[in-house]
Amino acid sequence: xxxxxxxxxxxxxxxxxxxxxxxxxxxxxxxxxxxxxxxxxxxxxxxxxxxxxxxxxxxxxxxxxxxxxxxxxxxxxxxxxxxxxxxxxxxxxxxxxxxxxxxxxxxxxxxxxxxxxxxxxxxxxxxxxxxxxxxxxxxxxxxxxxxxxxxxxxxxxxxxxxxxxxxxxxxxxxxxxxxxxxxxxxxxxxxxxxxxxxxxxxxxxxxxxxxxxxxxxxxxxxxxxxxxxxxxxxxxx
Numbered sequence: 001x002x003x004x005x006x007x008x009x010x011x012x013x014x015x016x017x018x019x020x021x022x023x024x025x026x027x028x029x030x031x032x033x034x035x036x037x038x039x040x041x042x043x044x045x046x047x048x049x050x051x052x053x054x055x056x057x058x059x060x061x062x063x064x065x066x067x068x069x070x071x072x073x074x075x076x077x078x079x080x081x082x083x084x085x086x087x088x089x090x091x092x093x094x095x096x097x098x099x100x101x102x103x104x105x106x107x108x109x110x111x112x113x114x115x116x117x118x119x120x121x122x123x124x125x126x127x128x129x130x131x132x133x134x135x136x137x138x139x140x141x142x143x144x145x146x147x148x149x150x151x152x153x154x155x156x157x158x159x160x161x162x163x164x165x166x167x168x169x170x171x172x173x174x175x176x177x178x179x180x181x182x183x184x185x186x187x188x189x190x191x192x193x194x195x196x197x198x199x200x201x202x203x204x205x206x207x208x209x210x211x212x213x214x215x216x217x218x219x220x221x222x223x224x225x226x227x228x229x230x231x232x233x234x235x236x237x
Contacts, residue, residue: 054081070090206223
């Protein structure tokens with residue numbers, strides 16, 4: 001039996017509060033999301049896999065732009081919220097991304113996975129699955145916690161190790177919960193991607209926006225100097 005995803009219990013606890021806040025939560029709405037969306041191609045008429053869909057924010061955006069969407073998440077509560085948000089327009093399923101995906105080969109033009117991979121220890125099987133389900137020339141776009149930020153924030157002893165870490169989240173109304181994740185060095189972000197048959201196309205360290213400045217001046221000042229996230233676009237060769 002495969003281990004339970006490390007953050008499943010946390011996200012089951014967070015689900016409703018997360019969904020209620022995600023459209024305006026500054027780090028997501030005005031920092032990570034604009035950067036990730038800027039890396040996407042024209043998605044109209046594309047078949048897209050939203051891998052780690054949460055409450056369906058990206059799935060809804062993709063559908064509104066004319067894409068067909070299959071959305072996966074390990075949290076049953078998040079899946080229900082995503083189904084409600086997308087109104088039956090997407091195929092939304094419970095799935096553990098650290099296992100083999102129940103999806104056909106070469107089915108998708110685009111895979112998007114925002115702020116999900118830090119909950120998975122070994123990325124090699126996952127990137128292999130992403131490569132398998134993408135058509136030749138298909139695009140993978142994902143965002144993660146920045147390796148520099150993680151090393152400084154979690155104050156771990158060995159930058160070069162992949163380590164289980166975590167922190168208490170207080171930014172969602174009515175709930176505080178410890179959320180575990182994995183941090184890793186930059187080489188363990190990029191090398192598994194290349195080994196799976198992807199060509200690295202663009203690396204983006206998100207820049208602050210005026211919307212972030214208005215909503216959260218303190219973090220605007222911090223993020224003007226130091227990155228929190230990293231966004232990557234790669235193509236299947």
